[in-house]
Amino acid sequence: MVETRKFTPEDWQRNPGIWRGSLAGDRMGSDHSLVFYETDEIGKGPVLHIHPYAETFIVAEGRARYQIGETVIEAQAGDILTAPAEVPHKFTNLGPGRLRTIDIHHSPEWIQTNLE
Numbered sequence: 001m002v003e004t005r006k007f008t009p010e011d012w013q014r015n016p017g018i019w020r021g022s023l024a025g026d027r028m029g030s031d032h033s034l035v036f037y038e039t040d041e042i043g044k045g046p047v048l049h050i051h052p053y054a055e056t057f058i059v060a061e062g063r064a065r066y067q068i069g070e071t072v073i074e075a076q077a078g079d080i081l082t083a084p085a086e087v088p089h090k091f092t093n094l095g096p097g098r099l100r101t102i103d104i105h106h107s108p109e110w111i112q113t114n115l116e
Helices: none
Strands: 021-022 032-038 055-061 063-068 070-078 078-083 089-093 100-103
Touching: 055 063, 055 070, 063 078, 063 100
Parallel strands: none
Antiparallel strands: 021 032, 032 100, 055 078, 055 100, 063 070, 063 089
16 A cells, blocks of 8 residues: 655665665555666667566656667657566667656566566
8 A cells, every 4th residue: 555655865865965766666555666767878878678567758858869669760859658567679869969768667665577
């Protein structure tokens, strides 16, 4: 059961001040987990991987190139994309500047198999 709670950056950030980290759904009492990603480096991003559940990507800042299966999509701040379960996907920062995303994993835990 989801209860009203507040989670601060200290609860999910890997390093203070960097928009990277995660918050597992089971910790929040939810069936969705959140992953926060940030990079200033153009061409950087997560490697090709799959999940046994669907994923929703929210581009909060910057521009990215997503590969979801055979489809390549360029996205920018405000765009939302979805990837079906078991479909290989990755994204990279197109620049200029910072890429910041919020990735919603449709699972109470983050399960990932890297393909690269």
